[in-house]
Amino acid sequence: EVQLVESGGGLVQPGRSLRLSCAASGFTFDDYAMHWVRQAPGKGLEWVSGISWNSGSIGYADSVKGRFTISRDNAKNSLYLQMNSLRAEDTALYYCAKDMFPYITMIVVAWGQGTLVTVSS
Amino acid sequence: EIVLTQSPATLSLSPGERATLSCRASQSVSSYLAWYQQKPGQAPRLLIYDASNRATGIPARFSGSGSGTDFTLTISSLEPEDFAVYYCQQRSNWPPGTFGQGTKLEIK
Numbered sequence: 704e705v706q707l708v709e710s711g712g713g714l715v716q717p718g719r720s721l722r723l724s725c726a727a728s729g730f731t732f733d734d735y736a737m738h739w740v741r742q743a744p745g746k747g748l749e750w751v752s753g754i755s756w757n758s759g760s761i762g763y764a765d766s767v768k769g770r771f772t773i774s775r776d777n778a779k780n781s782l783y784l785q786m787n788s789l790r791a792e793d794t795a796l797y798y799c800a801k802d803m804f805p806y807i808t809m810i811v812v813a814w815g816q817g818t819l820v821t822v823s824s
Numbered sequence: 825e826i827v828l829t830q831s832p833a834t835l836s837l838s839p840g841e842r843a844t845l846s847c848r849a850s851q852s853v854s855s856y857l858a859w860y861q862q863k864p865g866q867a868p869r870l871l872i873y874d875a876s877n878r879a880t881g882i883p884a885r886f887s888g889s890g891s892g893t894d895f896t897l898t899i900s901s902l903e904p905e906d907f908a909v910y911y912c913q914q915r916s917n918w919p920p921g922t923f924g925q926g927t928k929l930e931i932k
């Protein structure tokens with residue numbers, strides 16, 4: 704069974720940094736692209752970033768480009784999101800998600816339960 | 825950036841009825857459109873990808889159609905567990921893989 708467990712969320716002041724992690728199990732991690740998708744409280748879904756199986760292809764939403772960095776460690780079956788210069792509008796539940804293929808297709812076949820990031824002074 | 829507009833915002837139906845949800849793209853996305861279901865307090869679940877392909881384990885009462893700019897998710901006969909929020913998402917032009925704003929399917 705695919706399991707994606709996010710961690711690292713919390714309350715952070717505007718302008719500060721936070722690093723999210725996602726521990727994957729139940730599948731061959733380095734066979735799939737991965738994503739971060741977020742959902743502000745009471746709002747819809749927003750794709751944040753994606754990374755191919757070998758980190759050769761990476762993409763970001765315009766809203767986070769230059770501030771967030773996605774990475775993965777296939778040896779540790781882990782996905783990361785380094786978030787710098789956080790803003791109030793980054794407040795959301797952040798989901799770790801698995802693509803259908805090794806390269807980024809945006810077809811998200813599995814999701815974690817999310818980790819909540821709150822940006823507030 | 826491609827904008828996806830879902831309609832209606834809320835759909836009120838009874839179990840056993842047929843549900844038809846719409847997603848319109850601001851420009852052609854070919855057949856690169858997916859549908860997700862999200863229940864309160866849960867993560868989304870993939871239902872349909874590339875307009876008409878059911879994801880693994882999705883019941884046959886869910887079907888998708890359309891191409892270009894107009895897409896439809898149909899639930900042939902609503903079960904109690906189908907009442908949820910539904911999102912469409914395009915992958916034709918990324919980044920980003922934009923989502924629609926959602927349609928809430930509620931019990932009448």
